[in-house]
Amino acid sequence: METGKNIDDVADALIRAVRDDLAEMPEYAHCETAAYAPEPVQEHRRVRRYQYEMMGVVYPQYAEKNILIDYGVIEEAE
Numbered sequence: 001m002e003t004g005k006n007i008d009d010v011a012d013a014l015i016r017a018v019r020d021d022l023a024e025m026p027e028y029a030h031c032e033t034a035a036y037a038p039e040p041v042q043e044h045r046r047v048r049r050y051q052y053e054m055m056g057v058v059y060p061q062y063a064e065k066n067i068l069i070d071y072g073v074i075e076e077a078e
Contacts, residue, residue: 007052007075011037018056018071028067032059038073051075 002010002017018035022028038052045053050072058067 003078007038007073014038014054014073018054022056022058022069028058028060030061033057034059035071041072047072049074 002013004010015035015037019033022033022035023031034057036055036057038054041047041050041053052073052075054071054073056069056071058069060067
């Protein structure tokens with residue numbers, strides 16, 4: 001959980017949290033990880049629980065493709 005005035009205030013912390021979450025997963029132990037900044041959930045998404053979505057990226061050392069993992073962000077008032 002991150003706190004701030006708006007999503008922009010916590011974007012860097014959320015990016016670090018997603019990268020760390022992926023890096024701690026045993027199946028990605030020797031992979032590099034990254035994450036895209038949060039964006040408003042697109043209209044075509046079925047999940048209405050989240051206000052923002054993020055994309056986590058895993059870069060396996062010896063693979064033809066990267067692994068993309070969706071993350072959802074819920075915005076709540078304090």
